[in-house]
Amino acid sequence: HISLSTWFRDYVYIPLGGSRKGKYRTYLNLFIVFVVSGLWHGAAMTFLIWGAIHGFIIVVEKATLKTRKLVLSKVGIVNGNFASGLLFSFVTFVIVCFAWIFFRANSYTDAKLLVAGILKNNYIILFTEDLYKLGLGRNELIILILAILGLVVFEILNKSNKLGTLLSKQPIGFRWAAYIIIIMTIVIYGVYGDKDTSQFIYFQF
The missing domain is CATH 1.20.5 (Single alpha-helices involved in coiled-coils or other helix-helix interfaces)
Known part of the structure; x- marks a missing residue:
């Protein structure tokens, strides 16, 4: 993906004008790059939408940067503190997971059904026995939770101790x-x- 993003930068973004032709043209160029990157993954409506979602979010993120900083600072959320990291990570995770629906769906129709199902679901079932009717049994959910916790622990330990170096010793x-x-x-x-x-x-x- 490093070489791919470099290719898009050199052969799509910069030839379109990059950031040299004003703020709004920059936003358009960024959006086009992400749409094209979606089509690179596959010539289908689902991939185009996947790319467009990322492009739209990038544009919104850049266009609202000053406003967001001002609003968030009023409630004590500033870049670098724990609250900002938690909030930004959560928002990014939700958006990326939503976009993955279109990336992974077999067709645009399937993607629409999945999105409709998410919006219509009664989320109380997440706290009842009906949770196991969603497709994962009790054992699978336990494995999933343990795997996520394991990744979190690994990330924390790796940041503080560099596990690769520690293991080599x-x-x-x-x-x-x-x-x-x-x-x-x-x-x-x-x-x-x-x-x-x-x-x-x-x-x-």
Whole structure:
């Protein structure tokens, strides 16, 4: 993706004028780049919408930067503090996950049905036994929660201790045991679930 983004910058964004032709032209150029990047992933309406969502959000983010900073500062949320990190991470996560609906859907019609289902759902079921009727059983949900917690713990530890460096200082037996556990975890959970749902998404291109 680094080389891809560089290509879009050099051969799409800059030839369109980049940021040299004023604020609004910059917004348009950014939007076009993301739409084109969507079509690069696949020639379908779903990919075009996926790219357009990202382009639109980038434009909104840049266009409202000063206003957002002013409003958020009034409630004590400024860049760099814990509240801002939590808020921005949550908003980004929700937007990206929403856009993934269109990226992953087999068709535009399927994507519309999924979005409609999200909007119509009664979210009280998230706190009742009906939660297990959504497609994941109790064991799968436990595995999912543990996996997410594991990633969070790993991220925290890696930031403070640099786990790669820490692991390299351990005895060879401990290191290889850790390597084997990591590899087996990837192999086991990489093929976990239904055959169709675990297929690598880019195989369709």
